[in-house]
Amino acid sequence: MSNISKKKSQKIIDELSKYLGINKKEQNIFHLSHINENEIKLSLANSNTKETLEPWFIVDENDEVKIMLYVKTLADFFQHAQKIQQNNFELRLEKAIYQKFPIDFNDVWVVAMDEIKNQLSNGVKEFNIDLDKLVNNIHKQYPNLFLDIKQMLQKR
Structure with missing residues (x-):
């Protein structure tokens, strides 16, 4: 040897x-x-x-x-990696929502999560969801959930 x-x-x-x-x-x-x-x-x-x-x-x-x-060690590793991936996804969604100035963050979050669940049920993988595009679409569909910065500036 x-x-x-x-x-x-x-x-x-x-x-x-x-x-x-x-x-x-x-x-x-x-x-x-x-x-x-x-x-x-x-x-x-x-x-x-x-x-x-x-x-x-x-x-x-x-x-x-x-x-x-050991298999248990590998399974634990994958479980931790999955949690990290989920936390990362949620942070990116949170960032995308805050960039659009929500009136009530939780309302926008609920709408976004419903849309995400809908996309997941249609076979889209979570990591393929464009969160900025998703929040932009929510902003267009539900403008009352967001502050209208342009309108606020015009009132001044």
Whole structure:
């Protein structure tokens, strides 16, 4: 088995470990080698812990780094990513609404969410919805939900 500490893979593992808060002593590194067409061997190359911490870093014969995680960890990651995506979407919608000077933000929000639900039920993906265009359409359909800045300036 080759010494991976001198390879680029160790640098990648160290960078990922630092980002994940894993010190060098906690790294679990395996070397992957092909035995034949139907067999692959994982050999423990570096592990200084009694616990099996995630992730497992796997270095293949081409010095490429792979990571193995528990399914629960991966599912949790996707769940958190989905929450972040939803929060981002809501913030972008909020920004689009405030740019049109709503009289009552919540009223515009309810109309926007109804329109979004309608688009989603028609097969449009959430990330494909142009929120600025959506709010512009709401502004045109329901002008009474927004301040008329031009009219306010003309009254002065």
